Amino acid sequence: MSDSHRVLAVVFSDSGHTIASVAELVPMLERAGEEVRTEAVHAKGLWRRANPLAVVQRAFGALLERSGRIEAPVEDPAGYDLVILACPVWAGGIPAPVRGYLDRVRDRLPRLAFLITCGGEPGDMVDKLTAAAGQVPVAVVLIRNADERDGKDVDMLHAFAGEIEAALG
Numbered sequence: 540m541s542d543s544h545r546v547l548a549v550v551f552s553d554s555g556h557t558i559a560s561v562a563e564l565v566p567m568l569e570r571a572g573e574e575v576r577t578e579a580v581h582a583k584g585l586w587r588r589a590n591p592l593a594v595v596q597r598a599f600g601a602l603l604e605r606s607g608r609i610e611a612p613v614e615d616p617a618g619y620d621l622v623i624l625a626c627p628v629w630a631g632g633i634p635a636p637v638r639g640y641l642d643r644v645r646d647r648l649p650r651l652a653f654l655i656t657c658g659g660e661p662g663d664m665v666d667k668l669t670a671a672a673g674q675v676p677v678a679v680v681l682i683r684n685a686d687e688r689d690g691k692d693v694d695m696l697h698a699f700a701g702e703i704e705a706a707l708g
Contacts, residue, residue: 543572544620544707548654549612551580551626551637557656560682561625563693564654567700573707576619580626581610582636612640617647620707624672628657628664633671641671652678652703659683678702 546568552558558579565575616622626637633641653668653676655661661681669675680699686692 543574545618546573546575546621546623546703546707547614547616547619548575548577548623548625549580549614549616549640550577551582551634551640552656553627553629553634556682556684556687557625557627557654559687560654560656560692560696561623564623564696564700567697568703571700571704573704576614578612578614580612580636580640612644615647616644616649619649621650621652621677621703622648623652623654623703624668624676625654626656626668628655628661631662631664633664633667638671645671645673648672648674650674650706651676652699652706653680654699655679655681657681657683677706 548561548565550558550561552561561577565577568575624637624641626634629635651672651674653665655664655668657664660683665676665679665681678699680695682692682695686695
């Protein structure tokens with residue numbers, strides 16, 4: 540590829556699985572010549588993990604499709620060619636902080652790719668993220684905890700990186 544593209548990986552990771560997948564993906568894209576920046580979505584208030592009510596609140600927030608309060612994003616996604624939205628599945632839905640991020644930047648999003656992590660089955664998470672983002676992603680990867688344990692996640696991430704490269708041209 541002759542021209543590099545700017546890629547923003549926006550990550551919300553509670554347990555560490557999602558950020559680990561992004562950390563594996565970024566060098567794959569950089570080796571292909573892409574300029575990649577990573578930004579974490581930081582929850583505010585009761586959404587923070589340390590709060591004892593957080594587990595219950597997060598589950599209900601995801602089930603009820605609520606937006607969580609987040610710290611202001613540092614990066615403007617409009618300055619990028621593609622945004623990788625990386626998040627776990629919470630109670631079958633979108634984590635409230637991720638929904639809060641999308642509420643803030645939806646109108647400034649370039650093309651999107653989804654990296655989704657989950658303990659079990661993701662259900663209709665891709666459809667939910669697509670609706671919340673207001674656009675269809677150019678690439679999707681769903682990484683289950685079992686995929687990580689079995690070592691399948693690296694091959695899945697390589698395929699995902701290839702789909703992103705193809706979409707960027």
